[in-house]
Amino acid sequence: MPKRIVIVGGGAGGTISANLLARNLYRELVRGEVVINMITNTPEHIYQPGFLYIVFDKIRPNEIIRQQKDLLDPHINLFIDPAKKIDRENNVVITESGKEYPYDYLIVATGSKTVPEEIPGLKEGGHMFYTLEDAKKLRDALREFKGGRVVITVGVPHKCPVAPLEITFMLYDYFKEKNMLDNVELFYTYPINRLHALEPVSNWAVPQFEKRGIKYEVMFNMETIDPEKKIIYSMEGTELNYDLLIAVPPHSGAKVIEESGMGDKGWVPTDKRTLHAEGYDNIYVIGDTTNLPISKAGSTAHFEADVVAERLSIELLEGKSSVEYDGKVVCFVETGFDEATYVWFNYDTPPNPTPPSRMLHWMKLGYNRLYWLSARGIL
Ligand SMILES: Cc1cc2nc3c(=O)[nH]c(=O)nc-3n(C[C@H](O)[C@H](O)[C@H](O)COP(=O)(O)OP(=O)(O)OC[C@H]3O[C@@H](n4cnc5c(N)ncnc54)[C@H](O)[C@@H]3O)c2cc1C
Secondary structure, eight states: OOEEEEEEOOSHHHHHHHHHHHHHTHHHHHTTSEEEEEEESOSEEEOGGGHHHHHTTSSOGGGGEEEHHHHSOTTEEEEEOOEEEEETTTTEEEETTSOEEEOSEEEEOOOEEEOGGGSTTHHHHOBOOSSHHHHHHHHHHHHHOOSEEEEEEEOSSOSOTTHHHHHHHHHHHHHHHTTOGGGEEEEEEESSSSSSSSHHHHHHHHHHHHHHTOEEEESOOEEEEETTTTEEEETTSOEEEOSEEEEEOOEEEOHHHHHTTSOGGGOBOBOTTTOEETTEEEEEEOGGGBOOSSOOOHHHHHHHHHHHHHHHHHHHHHSOOOOOOOOOEEEEEEOSSSOEEEEEEOSSSOOOOOOOBHHHHHHHHHHHHHHHHHHTTOO
16 A cells, blocks of 8 residues: 655645655655645646736736646646545545545645735725736736825735835835836835834835835734725724725635634644644645744745655655754845845844845846746755
8 A cells, every 4th residue: 555645735835845755755656655646726836926026017927827737746646626624533635526535644735815805895995916816907007007195005914924015115116117206105004013024124124115215104904995985994093095005915724724623714733843733743734824933935835845845755764754844934025126135034043134136136036937946846
């Protein structure tokens, strides 16, 4: 009987871990001693950081989409059939079509999704850029925008914590290029008492905002939006009028997680070092869907996938593994159209943003292309 590895979710974390496992376990796969089954809910794989560039017409949608089957090692079995229930007591994943996928080891990588419906009026009155459709709509709205107050507001929790800063800096350069800065007020809001969750990033961002004349209000948690009056109301009792509202909506994890009783709002309680689902040594959790107190980011998913693939391969080939995740996250942060900064941090080391440079911007653009190598487990 082969050892069965099931991976649920074919995004960044699921795809990288699957390909790394296929490489580490090549002989065992060929001999039929190990089987890797990936269950995901869409045939397309979308590179989400590309949405920022879609907004500003700097990338075409087809550049950020690949067929999932083309990204996977041929030894991995791909099933496009959303997982409906994960039965941890019987070690089986049941899909929407009613099929059952028993596992010896399970990797959960179902990511996160936006839930704008949690904020009344947001879908009707605001723009977003966290899905391809939303990014295209915002791009079209910007093309029509004649000037006024642009409010950028942020819900919690959300993935890619630096994206709200990036879009603000890119909007500044966009309006500068269009000679509209005299006619546009950029207004950024953030839900805690500083500009970013990570204090060193916030301290770095303050002079960047001041240099550009970007206004801001902190301790602002969007509660409702009145699309007719174009006003956003905060839970703290303040309100802001806007001409264009750009929101990062709150997120939740996948429905299957909550419906399987694996975690509130779809976030799975996860061991911060081993990445085991708490209480289950044969279940690993990767990426946005963990409940870990670190950035929900593609780089997080990537570094976690490295650890899980390594641990699982060693467990299968040699017994117990001592490889652990140290909380590493790396982000290139656009500070406009032609410069970027860079942060890396882990559980023990805080981030320390470097001065923005053109080289870092080109590195971010370079990685956008190289992502497809990362997904294949090559980079
Ligand atoms: C605008 C934007 C900018 C970003 N910029 C950056 C950046 O610069 N750097 C960075 O590191 N990160 C960035 N990110 C974040 C990054 O894209 C995510 O954190 C990363 O994709 C998370 O990987 P994941 O594998 O956890 O989830 P995902 O990549 O979202 O994959 C989850 C997968 O699970 C599948 N799935 C969901 N439910 C089911 C189900 N029931 N059954 C089967 N499959 C299911 C989904 O279809 C999807 O394929 C950005 C994100 C956005 C939106």
